[in-house]
Amino acid sequence: GQQLNQSPQSMFIQEGEDVSMNCTSSSIFNTWLWYKQDPGEGPVLLIALYKAGELTSNGRLTAQFGITRKDSFLNISASIPSDVGIYFCAGFPSGGGADGLTFGKGTHLIIQP
Amino acid sequence: ETGVTQSPTHLIKTRGQQVTLRCSSQSGHNTVSWYQQALGQGPQFIFQYYREEENGRGNFPPRFSGLQFPNYSSELNVNALELDDSALYLCASSFFTTGELFFGEGSRLTVL
Numbered sequence: 001g002q003q004l005n006q007s008p009q010s011m012f013i014q015e016g017e018d019v020s021m022n023c024t025s026s027s028i029f030n031t032w033l034w035y036k037q038d039p040g041e042g043p044v045l046l047i048a049l050y051k052a053g054e055l056t057s058n059g060r061l062t063a064q065f066g067i068t069r070k071d072s073f074l075n076i077s078a079s080i081p082s083d084v085g086i087y088f089c090a091g092f093p094s095g096g097g098a099d100g101l102t103f104g105k106g107t108h109l110i111i112q113p
Numbered sequence: 114e115t116g117v118t119q120s121p122t123h124l125i126k127t128r129g130q131q132v133t134l135r136c137s138s139q140s141g142h143n144t145v146s147w148y149q150q151a152l153g154q155g156p157q158f159i160f161q162y163y164r165e166e167e168n169g170r171g172n173f174p175p176r177f178s179g180l181q182f183p184n185y186s187s188e189l190n191v192n193a194l195e196l197d198d199s200a201l202y203l204c205a206s207s208f209f210t211t212g213e214l215f216f217g218e219g220s221r222l223t224v225l
Contacts, residue, residue, distance in 0.1 A: 006155075031211060042117075042203050042216035043156070088155050092211045098169030100146055100158025101214060 006089050006104030014112055021107040022073040023089030031092040032065050032072040038085045084111050117217035119204050125223045126194050134189040134220045136204030145187040150201040162187055199224045
């Protein structure tokens with residue numbers, strides 16, 4: 001099946017720093033979604049991207065749909081303690097929704113005081 | 114709060130038993146999908162229901178089955194439970210089959 005390569009696997013940063021993570025695939029995706037998951041909870045949708053080249057912001061978060069449709073990145077500016085958690089990229093492959101969302105393995109963000 | 118509710122939140126079963134998990138979708142959403150999330154992994158797609166019919170399935174055996182009801186709520190049934198079925202089971206609803214998915218908080222299943 002489809003696979004998404006998400007990196008880095010984990011990040012240890014200082015409060016106030018900017019964060020960047022990305023996701024790549026060997027095949028084309030029609031939609032990219034970025035989620036955040038806290039322990040014991042379900043993933044929460046952060047940003048949705050539908051067009052190649054699209055750049056979308058949600059507060060301190062910015063995400064882009066790569067022009068090749070095979071990658072996406074998420075940036076977080078001026079990190080704060082509540083940004084701690086696991087961030088997942090996910091996408092619908094070009095064949096449509098019948099294959100469901102494919103998820104990356106997650107980026108674990110840890111903020112050091 | 115996504116408006117997607119799941120029950121039960123936690124349950125423990127023994128190998129060979131059967132389990133039913135339930136999900137109420139967000140108001141206005143007509144598509145429900147189920148995902149399995151093992152510890153330390155991203156969610157894996159089990160199947161999707163649209164208009165009470167299964168219209169997509171991941172790489173899961175037939176002992177994983179589901180239903181969608183006229184009010185768009187859904188059930189996930191797993192027969193002949195195995196130890197590897199221990200996971201967080203997530204339900205997600207969306208307005209259409211390739212739309213933004215909104216997840217519930219999950220049902221944590223432990224198989225002993």
